[in-house]
Amino acid sequence: MVDAHPVLQAFLxxxxxxxxxxxxxxxxxxxxDFNQRALDWMLGFAAGVMIAASYWSLLAPAIELSxxxxxxxxxxxxxxxxxxxxxxxxxxxxLPHLHIGLPVERAEGLETTWKRTILLVLAIxxxxxxxxxxxxxxxxxxxxxxxxxxVAGATALALGIGIQxxxxxxxxxxxxxxxxxxxxxCFWYGQLSAIVEPVAAIxxxxxxxIARPILPYALSFxxxxxxxxxxxxxxxxSQSNQNADSATSGVLLGFAIMxxxxxxxx
Numbered sequence: 001m002v003d004a005h006p007v008l009q010a011f012l013x014x015x016x017x018x019x020x021x022x023x024x025x026x027x028x029x030x031x032x033d034f035n036q037r038a039l040d041w042m043l044g045f046a047a048g049v050m051i052a053a054s055y056w057s058l059l060a061p062a063i064e065l066s067x068x069x070x071x072x073x074x075x076x077x078x079x080x081x082x083x084x085x086x087x088x089x090x091x092x093x094x095l096p097h098l099h100i101g102l103p104v105e106r107a108e109g110l111e112t113t114w115k116r117t118i119l120l121v122l123a124i125x126x127x128x129x130x131x132x133x134x135x136x137x138x139x140x141x142x143x144x145x146x147x148x149x150x151v152a153g154a155t156a157l158a159l160g161i162g163i164q165x166x167x168x169x170x171x172x173x174x175x176x177x178x179x180x181x182x183x184x185x186c187f188w189y190g191q192l193s194a195i196v197e198p199v200a201a202i203x204x205x206x207x208x209x210i211a212r213p214i215l216p217y218a219l220s221f222x223x224x225x226x227x228x229x230x231x232x233x234x235x236x237x238s239q240s241n242q243n244a245d246s247a248t249s250g251v252l253l254g255f256a257i258m259x260x261x262x263x264x265x266x
Contacts, residue, residue, distance in 0.1 A: 006143035009151070010136040010205040013158035014197040017131065020162040021197075024169025025190025028177045037246050039174065042167030043238035044247035047230045048254025049164035050131070054230075056262035057157040058134060058223035061141065062216040069213070076216035083217075084224025088130065092232065097123040099237055117176055117189055124172045124193035127233060130225030131161045132197030136204025137218045143209055156265035160258040165194060171237075 004012070059077055066073040096109040098119035107119050138154035173190030177183060204222065208215045238247035 006139045006209060007136075007202055007205045009142075009154070010139040010201040011198050013135050013139065013155065014132050014201040017135065017158060017162040017165050017197050018191070018194040021128075021165040021169035021194035022187075022191035024166035024171075025173040025187045027170050028173040028183050028186040028190065036241050037243045039167070039171060040238045040241055040243040041246040041250040043171060043234055044250025045254035046127075046164035046167055046250075047234040047238060048251040048256070049160050049258040050226045050230050050234070050254075051251070052255040052258035052262070053134065053157055053160055054223040054226045056259060057138060057153060057160075058219045058226075061153070062219035062223070065141075065216040065219070069216070077220040080217035080220030081224035081227075084130070084221035084226075085228040086224075087221075088126075088225045088228040088232075091126065091129070092228075095122060095126060097126055099123050099233070116179075117181065117185075120176065121172060121189045121193050123233065124168055125196055127168060127229050128165075128194050128197050129200050130222055130229055131165075132200030133204040134222035134226060135161060135197070136201030136206075137208055137215070137222050139201075140205035140208035141215050141219060143205075152265045153262060156261040159265075160261050163257070164254060169194070 059081065062077040062080065063073060066076045069076065092108065094110050096107055096112040096114055096119055098104060098107040098116060104116045104119065112119075135154065135158050138157050139151070142151045142154050169190045172193050173186040176186040176189060181189075204218065208218050235247070235251070238250070
């Protein structure tokens with residue numbers, strides 16, 4: 001995989017992250033219900049991984065790369081980070097989606113007649129767009145031959161995102177099972193939520209290969225998009241069922257594991 005084209009590397013890496021989402025969704029075949037505290041802990045874990053990845057895998061390399069440009073070193077990272085949040089806010093406003101545990105009347109985005117199951121899947125899909133983009137940008141950056149953006153670091157990012165995709169797949173499939181939907185359909189919807197990751201990865205990798213000067217902006221854009229999702233979606237969901245302590249411990253462990261992966265492999 002090291003010698004493959006960076007777009008292919010990004011695609012294969014996100015096939016791996018998608019596969020772990022599918023594996024998480026497959027837990028629906030083992031049981032109909034799942035301990036809510038454990039589910040909230042896993043969501044917190046996912047948030048911790050995303051926060052750590054946003055800094056070590058994306059923002060820190062973006063700041064280092066900015067030294068090569070004529071702008072102040074802080075500008076590309078700050079501008080890209082904020083723009084990533086703005087774009088995700090825009091998507092959040094227009095994409096119909098429903099957070100787990102809420103009635104369909106509280107769906108966000110544009111009004112629609114889509115079924116509750118589709119709205120739940122789209123809520124997790126929103127998480128996966130910046131994750132796929134981050135992996136793609138990381139592999140695209142590694143292709144530029146820069147010391148601060150390496151294949152090992154991109155691989156660590158994909159591994160960390162894959163690990164936290166397991167609970168995300170379960171977070172889609174298990175609540176649907178509780179609503180009486182068949183296990184096969186629950187699994188289908190659970191894995192479907194991550195299908196956007198390979199697409200976003202290809203776009204991210206291709207963009208930075210075509211235009212190397214945008215790399216620090218692209219890295220920080222992905223970081224801003226992920227932090228928006230964490231603060232807007234993942235952490236509130238993990239803390240909405242009176243399991244705040246468990247969810248917070250998940251955040252800490254997820255952050256530590258992603259930090260270790262990035263430092264050890266990056």
